[in-house]
Amino acid sequence: MNQWIKEELSKCLQFDIPKELIAYIYTIQNADEIDGYFRTLLDYNNPQHTAFMRELKIKLGHATPESGNAEPTGKSKQPNSRQTKSAKPASSVAPSTGKASAQESGSKKKTKFVNLYGQDGELADVILLKGRHHCDCQASKHRLVNNCLHCGRIVCEQEGSGPCLFCGSLVCTENEQRMIESSSRKGDNLRRSLMEQNRPAGWEEALAMRNRLLEYDRNSEKRTTVIDDEADYFKTHSIWLSDAERKKLEQLEEELREKRHASRLARKVTLDFAGRQVLDEAVLSTEDVEEIFRQASLVDAPQGRYERGKENNDPGRMVHDNDDVHPTLCGPAPTFIDSGDAGGQAGIRPSGYDGVYSRVQDKEFLEMSDMRHCLSMHQPWASLLVAGIKRHEGRTWYSSHRGRLWIAATAKPACPDMIRELESFYRKLYEDDSIQFPTQYPSGCLLGCVSVRDCLPQEEYRKQHPNGESDSPFVFVCEEPQELPIRFPIKGDHKIYLLDSKIHQASVKALQRLAKHNKQVEE
Numbered sequence: 001m002n003q004w005i006k007e008e009l010s011k012c013l014q015f016d017i018p019k020e021l022i023a024y025i026y027t028i029q030n031a032d033e034i035d036g037y038f039r040t041l042l043d044y045n046n047p048q049h050t051a052f053m054r055e056l057k058i059k060l061g062h063a064t065p066e067s068g069n070a071e072p073t074g075k076s077k078q079p080n081s082r083q084t085k086s087a088k089p090a091s092s093v094a095p096s097t098g099k100a101s102a103q104e105s106g107s108k109k110k111t112k113f114v115n116l117y118g119q120d121g122e123l124a125d126v127i128l129l130k131g132r133h134h135c136d137c138q139a140s141k142h143r144l145v146n147n148c149l150h151c152g153r154i155v156c157e158q159e160g161s162g163p164c165l166f167c168g169s170l171v172c173t174e175n176e177q178r179m180i181e182s183s184s185r186k187g188d189n190l191r192r193s194l195m196e197q198n199r200p201a202g203w204e205e206a207l208a209m210r211n212r213l214l215e216y217d218r219n220s221e222k223r224t225t226v227i228d229d230e231a232d233y234f235k236t237h238s239i240w241l242s243d244a245e246r247k248k249l250e251q252l253e254e255e256l257r258e259k260r261h262a263s264r265l266a267r268k269v270t271l272d273f274a275g276r277q278v279l280d281e282a283v284l285s286t287e288d289v290e291e292i293f294r295q296a297s298l299v300d301a302p303q304g305r306y307e308r309g310k311e312n313n314d315p316g317r318m319v320h321d322n323d324d325v326h327p328t329l330c331g332p333a334p335t336f337i338d339s340g341d342a343g344g345q346a347g348i349r350p351s352g353y354d355g356v357y358s359r360v361q362d363k364e365f366l367e368m369s370d371m372r373h374c375l376s377m378h379q380p381w382a383s384l385l386v387a388g389i390k391r392h393e394g395r396t397w398y399s400s401h402r403g404r405l406w407i408a409a410t411a412k413p414a415c416p417d418m419i420r421e422l423e424s425f426y427r428k429l430y431e432d433d434s435i436q437f438p439t440q441y442p443s444g445c446l447l448g449c450v451s452v453r454d455c456l457p458q459e460e461y462r463k464q465h466p467n468g469e470s471d472s473p474f475v476f477v478c479e480e481p482q483e484l485p486i487r488f489p490i491k492g493d494h495k496i497y498l499l500d501s502k503i504h505q506a507s508v509k510a511l512q513r514l515a516k517h518n519k520q521v522e523e
Contacts, residue, residue, distance in 0.1 A: 001059065008052050012042060031062040132160045133200050146171050162197040170195060252295055259288070261398055261457055261474075370508070373408040374499040376492030379414035379441040380422055382407055386448035387438050388481040389426050391464070396470025399455050399496060405478075406449045406499050406507070408490050414441040429469060445487040446499075446507060450478040486510050 019344040042049040135158040142156035150169035161172040180187045422492040454477045461475045
């Protein structure tokens with residue numbers, strides 16, 4: 001079949017036929033499409049071309065051999081008298097064929113074009129509904145009525161003259177406005193009729209929805225209050241504090257630190273000769289603690305727990321200015337008040353629960369969190385601390401940091417004499433000559449991390465660790481050392497600072513891979 005089409009069509013067209021053309025011929029569905037396609041390629045007056053078309057239709061199954069003998073539709077043909085005579089009774093038998101011929105003749109009429117624009121240049125397909133309806137065309141489709149002088153809304157002809165659909169102010173055309181301002185009876189009647197026009201259907205529901213959304217936005221602060229686990233503590237670096245509150249808390253924190261870590265020269269000691277005892281005065285007295293609570297409650301946010309009693313509008317519940325009573329304070333004994341029948345509705349009272357509970361954040365959770373805090377140390381102390389050989393690090397300043405602390409080595413290289421001296425010191429301290437010390441002491445890089453359990457002043461440190469290795473005023477008690485398998489170069493800073501986020505992320509992933517590898521090795 002393909003070879004026959006290629007040979008016969010090549011004879012008709014006098015050139016070789018490509019395979020794509022033969023493949024397209026197979027996709028033709030009926031005889032009309034074949035005639036329409038080959039009308040531009042073949043000459044229907046040529047008998048050779050006509051014979052090829054007949055054979056092609058028969059082979060493709062689009063025409064029977066009898067109908068295939070008919071000439072193509074493109075060639076005009078005069079009907080004979082026998083056919084005309086037989087056509088008349090056929091038309092009387094099948095009247096539907098007359099309708100089909102009428103439709104074919106009607107389809108050949110001249111195409112009628114419709115102008116999309118009117119005489120004034122507006123679109124002719126714009127529909128103007130009867131009555132006032134909400135429209136956001138901004139007078140681009142309908143004619144302009146006017147602008148609302150109160151809210152600025154552009155009112156078109158579809159919305160019409162009358163109250164503004166947004167703010168309710170009167171909007172009318174210039175002629176109507178001129179008549180209203182004339183202070184005549186006709187102008188008053190026009191104004192009254194315009195203001196009494198019915199608003200579109202659903203306008204009341206939309207207005208109620210708007211008021212409800214505005215009310216939600218007004219009290220969203222109370223409804224969407226976040227339960228902050230740190231609400232029972234005060235922090236000077238909180239981003240939610242104002243400048244005045246932050247300054248006040250910094251002063252309070254500094255006073256507490258000075259009182260707690262004051263010099264021993266200013267300490268008061270009571271000598272009890274009768275009982276033969278030496279009593280140290282408490283660092284923070286009861287009055288000081290109460291003052292701290294009062295100052296912290298004043299700085300707390302209005303939506304905090306110190307103001308919930310004031311915001312509660314329950315008339316059956318007695319509200320005090322200070323619901324947070326110190327547990328050690330002595331007060332009058334509570335009295336029982338009979339509230340009547342507990343089963344009746346009068347005895348039912350709201351619980352006073354406003355949807356927010358006061359929660360206390362435990363210390364263990366804070367120690368598990370990694371806040372990217374880093375401390376720079378000189379070598380070889382930094383490597384010894386990360387390796388777990390050095391467990392206590394001394395400083396001249398106090399820090400409230402607890403939990404993970406990243407350790408970085410400064411840019412100063414380690415001295416070999418100092419390394420030998422420290423190795424000898426720790427062998428004598430632990431009485432163990434088999435301690436494996438680090439083989440390298442790199443500088444200017446991140447070494448690993450430790451967990452700070454506590455920061456003790458020298459007096460408390462000596463009580464808890466009599467044979468401690470540090471003589472500094474304040475000592476960091478470290479545990480759980482973790483050494484990084486990869487050294488990341490880093491530039492240190494003074495005291496405890498924030499580690500770069502990218503370096504921190506890479507370091508955490510390195511520790512996770514190391515822990516996973518160690519677990520697989522153990523299994």
